Structures are given as structure tokens and as C-alpha cells.
Amino acid sequence: xxxxxxxxxxxxxxxxxxxxxxxxxxxxxxxxxxxxxxxxxxxxxxxxxxxxxxxxxxxxxxxxxxxxxxxxxxxxxxxxxxxxxxxxxxxxxxxxxxxxxxxxxxxxxxxxxxxxxxxxxxxxxxxxxxxxxxxxxxxxxxxxxxxxxxxxxxxxxxxxxxxxxxxxxxxxxxxxxxxxx
Numbered sequence: 548x549x550x551x552x553x554x555x556x557x558x559x560x561x562x563x564x565x566x567x568x569x570x571x572x573x574x575x576x577x578x579x580x581x582x583x584x585x586x587x588x589x590x591x592x593x594x595x596x597x598x599x600x601x602x603x604x605x606x607x608x609x610x611x612x613x614x615x616x617x618x619x620x621x622x623x624x625x626x627x628x629x630x631x632x633x634x635x636x637x638x639x640x641x642x643x644x645x646x647x648x649x650x651x652x653x654x655x656x657x658x659x660x661x662x663x664x665x666x667x668x669x670x671x672x673x674x675x676x677x678x679x680x681x682x683x684x685x686x687x688x689x690x691x692x693x694x695x696x697x698x699x700x701x702x703x704x705x706x707x708x709x710x711x712x713x714x715x716x717x718x719x720x721x722x723x724x725x726x727x728x
Contacts, residue, residue, distance in 0.1 A: 550597040552714040553606070555652065556589035557622070557645075558721070559676070563702045564588040567637065567676055570700075574635070574679045578691050582682040585718045590622070590639055590674050592649055592709060593656060596663045603713070606662065607723050610711060613655055614725035619707040620644035624676060627695040633683040635691050636675035637700055645674055645706075 558564065567588035575581040598606055623640035630636070639645065649672050656663040679691055706727065713722040 551600050552595045553598050553722070554591060554595040554712050554719075555593040555610075556587075556591050556710050556712060557706050558587055558589050558708075558710045558724075559624070559702065560704050563624070563704055566700075566702065567678065570637075570678050574691055578679070578683075578687045580679045580681075580683045580687060580691075583677055583680055586677075587712070587719065587721070588676055589710070589712075590645075590676055592645075593652055593663070595714070596656075596665065598662060603722065607711065609660055609662065610723075611725055613652070614709050614727055617648060617651075617727050618644070619705055619727040620648075621703065621705050624700060624702045626700055627678070627698060628675065629688070629692050629696075630673075632685045632688050633680055634677060635679040635683070635688070635695055636677045639674035639676070642674070646672065648709075649674075 559567065564587065568584075571583050571588070575584055620642065622642055622645065624637050625640055626638050628636050628638045653663075653667045657667065678695075679688075683691070708724045708726050710724050711722045712719045714720075
């Protein structure tokens with residue numbers, strides 16, 4: 548049996564998450580891509596990695612002190628962007644605290660603890676909130692982007708916790724939330 552998938556993310560407050568879900572649902576209804584609806588609205592801090600199910604408690608015990616030493620910070624979401632021909636997202640305004648958190652967490656998971664075995668992202672870290680991905684055909688991407696490249700979006704919130712998510716072979720679930728200082 549394969550080890551379960553985990554990932555670490557920032558989950559926006561409920562009201563902002565609902566606005567994002569409404570956009571994702573609009574895209575699904577109008578253009579077809581539905582895969583993103585299986586995930587909570589989020590900003591990835593550490594992409595999915597495999598870790599033994601029996602080690603969940605160990606994983607949480609290692610992450611809790613790491614996050615408890617980090618300061619809360621503000622984030623802004625604004626407008627839309629795209630990757631390749633299959634991803635449309637809400638942009639995260641440049642944030643040094645988020646970039647530092649990502650770099651420190653990557654080092655912690657790979658070098659300090661050895662929890663994550665694979666290398667970090669090679670293309671760099673571009674924080675964003677995905678609204679359509681993976682099941683987006685090039686034709687659908689073109690139609691979605693034609694509409695969303697000029698659409699406006701803005702939200703601002705304080706990041707005071709980070710979520711550890713686990714995949715149950717169907718959808719992602721929040722396993723635990725870690726408070727920041």
C-alpha cells in the first residue's frame with residue numbers, strides 16, 4: 548500500500564474561501580474543469596509529499612513547534628494569473644514573510660528532519676490560489692483566460708495559522724491547524 552499524500556497550506560478565512568469557491572464553481576459550470584472543487588481554497592506552502600500514515604502523530608509533533616516560533620503576517624490576493632496551458636489562479640501579492648516561511652519550511656522538512664525525500668520545486672515558488680487546473684484543456688484554458696485576464700479580485704487577511712492536509716484517496720482533509728505567534 549502506498550503512503551498517503553500530505554501537503555501544507557494557508558487556508559483563507561471562510562468568507563474569502565467562499566468567494567474563491569464561487570469562482571471555481573463558476574469555472575466548472577461555464578467551462579468544464581471540476582477537479583479543483585475537490586480541494587479547499589488554499590495557498591500551498593509545501594507541495595504534496597508522501598509520508599507514512601502511522602507517522603502522522605510524529606509529523607504533527609515536529610511541525611507544531613516549528614510553526615509556533617513563526618510570526619503571523621498579512622497577505623493580499625489580487626486579480627488573476629496563469630501557468631502553462633492548464634492553470635488559472637488568483638495572484639498572491641509579493642510577501643517576504645511568506646517567501647521566508649516557505650524557504651524555512653522546505654529546509655526544515657528536507658534537511659533538518661528528512662521528512663520530505665524529494666527535492667524542492669525547481670521552477671521556484673510562486674504563491675497563488677488555484678481556481679482551475681489539471682483537467683483544463685487548452686481550449687477551455689483559452690476561454691477561461693479570455694474572461695479572467697481582465698477580471699478583478701481583491702482580498703486581504705491575516706495568516707495566523709497553517710494547515711496540514713491529508714488526502715484520503717478521494718479528497719483533501721485538514722488533518723491539523725498550527726497557530727503562528
